[in-house]
Amino acid sequence: MFSRHVDALIDAFRVLPGVGPRSAQRMTFHLLERDREGGQGLVEALQRALEHVGQCRQCRMLSDEDICGICRSERRDASLLCVVESPADVMAIEQATDYRGRYFVLMGHFSPLDGIGPDELGLDLLEQRLDSGEVAEMILATNPTVEGEATASYLMDMARSRNVRSSRIAHGVPIGGELEYVDGGTLSHAFQGRLEIK
The missing domain is CATH 1.10.8.420 (RecR Domain 1)
Structure with missing residues (x-):
């Protein structure tokens, strides 16, 4: 036309x-x-x-250099490694938190129907990072979807087998949210991840 x-x-x-x-x-x-x-x-x-623009050789973040600025920075805590699904997740964490560790970007999540498994997520590179002995805690910040949870579970096992502590970011009711408007899955996560008040 x-x-x-x-x-x-x-x-x-x-x-x-x-x-x-x-x-x-x-x-x-x-x-x-x-x-x-x-x-x-x-x-x-x-x-x-x-x-x-390519990928950082250490964390797989989008970068125009072989090693990105976060991985090169001496001010970042190399003992903390936050695993995320996408570069957008890194940007969100950097903008909203005071996290000072390093990252590993999966560029996706497990999805057998789409043919996405460990090789596509760069888990061989992640294993090298965990085997180096530098990482004390791996923070799992995958999305709270079925695929994200399956990916997090696999990564927890990977960390456990190397005696690396793993933690999962909290999911639940947003600040300012009202319970009657929160969906069932979010409310269920909030109850499962409840914390003791001290």
Whole structure:
């Protein structure tokens, strides 16, 4: 219906998560009608990122260097290793907490139906980190989904077999939340993870 270049751009935007046909069309028209300079900046930034961003050799975080800034930092506590599913999880923890340890990014979770197992999650590299003797505690911060819980359980066993302490981040009722509006799974997790008041 449109120019083949317009159609191609709409299709290109649809590769992004959460972007459907309408959103892709709006973004395309916005760039072409009102912000061609912004569109050019987007093209250049995307091209540079695709050419230069890879994974850190130690933690698998997205990085434009072999070893990312967090792994290189002497200010980080190497005895604490937080395992997360994605780079977005690292950013969320960094922005919302005062965690000063290091990370390991799985780039996913166990999903046998999708063919994602230990090899795809880089668990051989994680085993090397645990075997080094440097890690005293592995903090499991996988998502509270069925797949995330299965992944966390596997990782707990991996840590236990190496005498590395493992802990799981708490899940439950959000601050400011009201119990009547909290879903059953979240409430169940909150009860299972309850703490003694001292």
